[in-house]
Amino acid sequence: MLSNAVEEFPEHQIVLLGIGHTNAYVLAQWRKNPIPNARLICISDHSKATYSGMLPAVLAGQKPINAMEIDLVELCAAADATLLIDDVVGLDREKRELQLTDHPPIVFDVLSIGIGSVPETTELDTQQDHVVTIKPMQTFLQRLHRSLHREECETGSPLRIVIIGGGAAGVEICCCLPGFIDGQNINTPYQLTLVNRGEQILAGSSRSVRSRVNRTLRKKGVEIILNRAIKQINSESVIFDGGERLEADLVILATGATAPPLLKELGLPLSEKGFLLTDATLQSVSSAPIFAVGDTGTIQGEETPKAGVYAVRQAPILWENIQRLIKDQPLRTYHPQHSFLRLLNTGDGSAIGEWFGFSMEGKWVLSLKDRIDTAFVKKYQIPPLPQNRRASS
Ligand SMILES: Cc1cc2nc3c(=O)[nH]c(=O)nc-3n(C[C@H](O)[C@H](O)[C@H](O)COP(=O)(O)OP(=O)(O)OC[C@H]3O[C@@H](n4cnc5c(N)ncnc54)[C@H](O)[C@@H]3O)c2cc1C
Incomplete structure (x- = not known):
């Protein structure tokens, strides 16, 4: 009797907004060892999460699409967590309440916000049919597929594809896009152009990595x-700041990570x-019981890049700090690493890597990348449940 009452009215409500690299870990830990007398609610804008590290391999046709997907319906059901697919429209800090579009407000005792980042678009019109942004990543390949086929039908001449952004994402897309086009039965010839605002691609990488990538x-x-x-x-070209035009049938936006517009609606310090x-400790400097993790958070005084490796390393700290916050214990501190292993899939069965300034290249580098990426996604992929046990959303 008592245990039923506790289950129905748990003392603590923990809410995860956005189930990316960091929050997904909390969900997986919850599945193994849930926090007693607490309920977990996950809010996501999609029923699947995608693992960006695996996107280039899927694009290149080396992996099926489900290799990069985490089914949140299955994962939440297995963890006995509630999944809400909805859009957050506001936050009431006093009431500790998140306002949603299609559900009543959700009260939280602890909230972790990890909704990632979005590509920088400044004043670019991304609503046009031939512009494909990398986010939301869940629909990137479908949008790309549609645009490629439409442009092939409409253009009839060689396709001019412009990729904007010379960071790791733009470079991997350039390298792996030919594999995708081949797999789509598109027979029209095409020209790829990579446009970068900076003086060199992969600005944060070593000279030797850059020269390997340039060669590739x-x-x-x-x-x-x-x-x-x-x-x-515009509908047929991209226009540079000096006014010159470059014809473009398809534009892919893989520009640097900027803040999702929702963040400024939440009334939290930015x-x-x-x-x-x-x-x-990853807690908002507002001192509210709110954490901000992965790309979404910036630690005061730290200049770490927006990269998944940081989001992954934050995850165990977040899991522990959620429990400490509930118990009113001092929180643990997260120390970002100074460097990390960068691995770029070149789309041709090989990869280029960088480790503390040293560069490497070859099939074995791709196989290392594949092992790391596969192991990561596998932690969150669980066999599908029978239809009658699927969670409602
Ligand atoms: C092509 C590409 C390749 C990359 N490769 C690497 C790599 O190899 N190594 C590396 O370290 N980094 C890589 N990155 C960077 C990496 O993707 C990000 O740093 C990482 O995804 C950040 O993790 P996150 O959990 O903060 O956000 P995400 O992984 O983006 O997760 C955020 C989640 O929140 C959801 N969401 C978004 N908005 C809302 C909302 N309003 N409400 C609810 N849910 C929402 C999203 O659907 C998503 O599931 C790559 C990026 C790209 C674009």
Whole structure:
């Protein structure tokens, strides 16, 4: 009798907003060892989460699409957590309440916000049919597929594809897109152009990695335009800040990570770039019982890049700090690592890597990347449940 009452009215309500690299870990830990007398509610804008590290392999046709997907319906059902597929429209800090579009407000004792980041678009019109943004990643391949087929029908001549953004994402997309196009039965020839605002691609990488990547892109016939910013996209071209035009049938936006617009609606302190400002415990500097993790959070005084490896390393700290916050214990501090292993899939059965300034390349590098990525996703993929046990959303 008592245990039923406790289950129905648990003392603590823990809410995860966005189930990305960090919050997914909490969900997986909950499945193994739930926090007593507490309920877990997950809010996501999609019923699946995607693992970005695996996207290039899927794009290149090396892996099936489900290799990069985490089914949140299955994972939440297995963890006995509630999943709400909805959009958050506001936060009431006093009432500790999240306002949603299609559900009543959700009260929380602890909230962790990890909704990632979005590509920088500044004033670019991303609503046009031939512009494909990398986010939401869950629908990137379907949108790309649709746009490619439409442009092939409408254009009839060689397709001019412009990829904006010379960071790791833009480079991997350039390298792996030919595999995707081959798999789509598109027979029209195409030209890939990579446009980067900075003086060099992969600005944070070593010179030797950059020269390996430049060599690979040249071998693939990719045209590289450096030091130029695109200010406008119209139906047939991209327009540079100097006014020159470059014809483009398809534009892929893989620009740097910026803050999702929702963050400024939450009324929490923000970093200069609009991300949620936290202290080293990942808790919002507002002192509300709110954590901000992965790309969504910026630790005051830290300049760490927005990369999945940081989000992954934060996960055990977040899991512990959620429990400490409930017990009113001091929180643990997260120390970001200074460097990390960067691995870029070159789409041709090989990869380029960087480790503390040293570069490497070859099939074995891709096989290392594949082992790391597969092991990560497997932790969150569980065999599907019978239809009658699927969670409601
Ligand atoms: C092509 C590509 C390749 C990359 N490769 C690497 C790599 O190899 N290594 C690396 O370290 N980094 C890589 N990155 C960067 C990496 O993807 C991010 O740093 C990482 O995803 C951040 O994790 P996160 O949990 O903060 O966000 P995400 O993984 O983006 O997760 C956020 C989740 O929140 C959901 N969400 C978004 N908005 C809302 C909302 N309003 N309400 C509810 N849910 C919402 C999203 O659907 C998503 O499931 C890559 C990025 C790209 C684009």
